[in-house]
Amino acid sequence: MAGTNSESSNARQMDANSELEESPDENEIIVGALLGIAQMDSEAALAYETAAESISNAEVRTSLEAFAGDHRRHVEELGRVIQDLGGQAVLAAPPPDGSVFYMLVSAAAPMGDRAVLLTLMGSEQFTTATYSTALELVSEEEALSLLQRNLGDEQRHLSWLERATAREIDGEEG
Numbered sequence: 001m002a003g004t005n006s007e008s009s010n011a012r013q014m015d016a017n018s019e020l021e022e023s024p025d026e027n028e029i030i031v032g033a034l035l036g037i038a039q040m041d042s043e044a045a046l047a048y049e050t051a052a053e054s055i056s057n058a059e060v061r062t063s064l065e066a067f068a069g070d071h072r073r074h075v076e077e078l079g080r081v082i083q084d085l086g087g088q089a090v091l092a093a094p095p096p097d098g099s100v101f102y103m104l105v106s107a108a109a110p111m112g113d114r115a116v117l118l119t120l121m122g123s124e125q126f127t128t129a130t131y132s133t134a135l136e137l138v139s140e141e142e143a144l145s146l147l148q149r150n151l152g153d154e155q156r157h158l159s160w161l162e163r164a165t166a167r168e169i170d171g172e173e174g
């Protein structure tokens with residue numbers, strides 16, 4: 001009798017464990033979040049590419065091109081995880097018409113390098129905060145690992161922009 005109860009208990013435990021594996025609903029939520037983040041990364045990449053074209057300082061331009069590359073890589077890698085989770089990665093990088101990041105950089109470009117860097121810094125504050133929030137919400141292992149790596153890139157971009165704008169401000173006012 002005790003053995004039967006134990007077996008029944010084990011069976012219930014196994015059922016509970018299999019239910020804990022990603023349910024379709026949880027997958028849909030994660031895929032939706034990753035698609036939104038991929039869209040954001042796609043817009044950030046375009047903003048950096050646009051900024052790099054307008055920037056006069058060659059050293060700064062090289063860094064901005066590298067950051068654009070990081071954001072393009074984020075889109076690709078998010079697309080792979082989205083596919084692994086049963087989503088459609090083709091939706092991850094729609095045309096970024098109407099992107100706020102892009103419009104801010106375009107508007108700032110005639111005002112010079114410092115204005116461009118300041119708008120990029122605002123965009124990076126947004127992307128960094130978005131990745132931080134997503135890390136609180138997503139528990140799926142592959143997605144979580146990618147979000148953590150990408151957050152590291154975002155923090156590096158933001159830190160570079162903070163230093164670059166501080167240097168520019170010192171240079172202009174000093």
Ligand SMILES: [Fe+2]
Pocket residue numbers: 044067071124127153154157158
């Ligand atoms: Fe970034």
